[in-house]
Amino acid sequence: MRLQGIGASDGIGIGTAVRFLEENLDFSNIVSAGTEAEKLRLQTAIQNFRDVTTDMAEQVRNKLGDKDAEILTGQLMMLEDPYLSAELNQTIEKGQCAEAAVYEILTNYANLFSSMEDSLMQQRATDVIDLRTRLLKTLLGKQDLDYSQLPHNCVLLLHELTPSIAVGLPIERVAAIVTEVGGRTSHAAILARSLQLPAVLGVSGVLHQVKDQETLVVDGTEGIVILSPEETVLQSYQEKLLHYRQELELLSVYRNRKTQDADGNCVTLLCNIGSVQEAQIAQENGAEGIGLFRTEFLFMDRASAPTEEEQYEAYAAVSNIFQGKEVIVRTLDIGGDKGIPYFHMDAEENPFLGYRAIRYCLDHTDLYKTQLRALLRASSRHHNLKIMVPFVTSIEELRSAKQLLNECKKELSAQNIPYDAEIPLGIMVETPAAVQIADLLAQEADFFSIGTNDLTQYTLAVDRGNPKVSNLYTPLHPAVLRSICSVVEAAQNAHIPVGMCGEAAADPRLVPLLLFWGLEEFSVSISSLLQIRKEIGTWKISQAAALTKTVMAMGNTHDIVTYLDTQLSSR
Ligand code: PEP
Numbered sequence: 001m002r003l004q005g006i007g008a009s010d011g012i013g014i015g016t017a018v019r020f021l022e023e024n025l026d027f028s029n030i031v032s033a034g035t036e037a038e039k040l041r042l043q044t045a046i047q048n049f050r051d052v053t054t055d056m057a058e059q060v061r062n063k064l065g066d067k068d069a070e071i072l073t074g075q076l077m078m079l080e081d082p083y084l085s086a087e088l089n090q091t092i093e094k095g096q097c098a099e100a101a102v103y104e105i106l107t108n109y110a111n112l113f114s115s116m117e118d119s120l121m122q123q124r125a126t127d128v129i130d131l132r133t134r135l136l137k138t139l140l141g142k143q144d145l146d147y148s149q150l151p152h153n154c155v156l157l158l159h160e161l162t163p164s165i166a167v168g169l170p171i172e173r174v175a176a177i178v179t180e181v182g183g184r185t186s187h188a189a190i191l192a193r194s195l196q197l198p199a200v201l202g203v204s205g206v207l208h209q210v211k212d213q214e215t216l217v218v219d220g221t222e223g224i225v226i227l228s229p230e231e232t233v234l235q236s237y238q239e240k241l242l243h244y245r246q247e248l249e250l251l252s253v254y255r256n257r258k259t260q261d262a263d264g265n266c267v268t269l270l271c272n273i274g275s276v277q278e279a280q281i282a283q284e285n286g287a288e289g290i291g292l293f294r295t296e297f298l299f300m301d302r303a304s305a306p307t308e309e310e311q312y313e314a315y316a317a318v319s320n321i322f323q324g325k326e327v328i329v330r331t332l333d334i335g336g337d338k339g340i341p342y343f344h345m346d347a348e349e350n351p352f353l354g355y356r357a358i359r360y361c362l363d364h365t366d367l368y369k370t371q372l373r374a375l376l377r378a379s380s381r382h383h384n385l386k387i388m389v390p391f392v393t394s395i396e397e398l399r400s401a402k403q404l405l406n407e408c409k410k411e412l413s414a415q416n417i418p419y420d421a422e423i424p425l426g427i428m429v430e431t432p433a434a435v436q437i438a439d440l441l442a443q444e445a446d447f448f449s450i451g452t453n454d455l456t457q458y459t460l461a462v463d464r465g466n467p468k469v470s471n472l473y474t475p476l477h478p479a480v481l482r483s484i485c486s487v488v489e490a491a492q493n494a495h496i497p498v499g500m501c502g503e504a505a506a507d508p509r510l511v512p513l514l515l516f517w518g519l520e521e522f523s524v525s526i527s528s529l530l531q532i533r534k535e536i537g538t539w540k541i542s543q544a545a546a547l548t549k550t551v552m553a554m555g556n557t558h559d560i561v562t563y564l565d566t567q568l569s570s571r
């Protein structure tokens with residue numbers, strides 16, 4: 001059987017299916033088997049939980065260090081609390097089953113912690129809820145999601161790949177990823193590309209169509225998943241895989257080349273990253289700097305926000321890897337499809353239009369200033385860091401960010417801590433509002449970077465992660481193309497640098513248009529770097545100009561896509 005989804009990360013993966021099913025933790029049908037029997041069930045479950053958690057904590061400590069093991073050791077300590085045991089037992093004595101006692105008492109604790117002002121206490125609420133879920137799973141005999149048990153060469157099937165799941169994946173064992181929801185520019189897709197894992201997203205119902213252990217072929221370029229392929233099909237995909245690897249090998253000649261068009265004009269080819277490790281890989285793959293460091297990934301897959309010191313170390317490390325080259329660090333861009341549990345953000349009707357990114361940061365100035373201070377300190381050595389504000393919709397937001405940056409500078413000066421006093425402060429142009437006032441923003445921003453992932457979503461009113469409308473989501477829509485063109489022009493008029501860090505910068509069909517308009521910086525994920533360097537090298541500006549004029553005279557996406565596809569395939 002063959003299923004069609006959205007090809008979200010190129011490449012071919014062949015392996016055995018492993019499904020991550022959402023656990024049903026409903027215990028409403030369970031009745032108490034009597035006080036003593038329920039107490040015994042609870043004790044046995046707690047003992048099992050202790051054994052498993054002690055082992056897990058040990059593994060995490062060895063792999064990641066003490067800090068990351070703390071959440072697990074904290075849960076073990078909580079279970080030692082005699083008051084907690086007494087409360088659980090009392091609830092059972094009132095006739096409840098062990099599951100109900102765990103649910104009721106731990107929910108009370110979580111509510112108590114989350115009502116406190118102190119952010120550390122609020123974070124404990126998350127830990128208690130995690131403890132509640134894990135204890136309930138133990139009582140109900142459900143397995144915990146354990147990455148270390150993943151077989152080699154597996155194809156992971158999930159309802160949704162959240163950034164926090166992706167960050168912890170043992171990628172050396174994973175051949176490909178398939179999900180039921182998500183689009184090409186959802187953060188799951190972006191992560192899959194930076195991990196260089198083939199991925200097909202938005203295959204609705206796949207978790208119920210595939211059996212565990214079944215052999216799967218995943219074509220991340222075409223968006224196809226083949227279940228239990230026949231021998232001939234399997235062979236042809238094995239050949240395709242080989243061919244794909246050979247092509248990657250051929251591209252490696254571009255690793256140490258300059259990025260220039262066929263007339264010899266240079267542009268800068270940067271990389272998008274989310275961690276220090278990725279910065280290292282980007283550098284080894286020939287990136288000329290970093291055009292987007294998504295710092296929110298430093299905040300994921302952990303129990304509390306990174307301290308100023310931890311952030312400083314990360315920013316300084318990336319600055320060091322790319323000394324002599326620029327590193328654009330984007331300040332925290334949470335909300336939308338990037339939730340961080342310990343921030344306890346309220347659920348919203350429209351998270352992409354809600355309390356996210358700079359809006360959240362300007363309301364949480366302690367959090368924001370911690371990040372800005374860490375960035376300033378990290379800028380002192382190589383003077384190559386630039387700070388970028390996401391999701392700007394007004395000039396006031398840019399001014400407020402600038403004011404907080406100035407406050408941080410003053411505080412550091414008073415403490416004699418060095419920093420780059422000239423550190424540039426720029427913005428992402430990723431909202432239609434920012435496009436419309438680009439001329440005004442360009443007077444006060446030190447640089448622009450066009451975020452086409454969000455710009456496309458907001459301009460076309462199409463959710464970037466919803467497979468049902470993914471056919472409508474394209475930066476090749478005339479409205480998006482006109483926006484890009486006008487933003488580049490606004491930056492040029494104000495003499496500030498302009499780049500693009502949205503996924504459209506890695507779309508070969510857009511390369512001639514961007515070159516002709518005079519985009520100076522292309523920032524793409526690691527897996528697209530060499531392909532785009534090669535593509536840029538094929539264009540003479542005169543050819544790019546002719547093609548752009550034809551495209552911009554077209555009124556609809558379909559004509560544009562057909563024209564560009566034919567032009568590019570006939571070259
Ligand atoms: C964008 O919106 O284009 C962008 C690069 O940022 P993100 O994908 O993280 O929203």
Ligand code: MG
Pocket residue numbers: 390430451453454
């Ligand atoms: Mg964005």
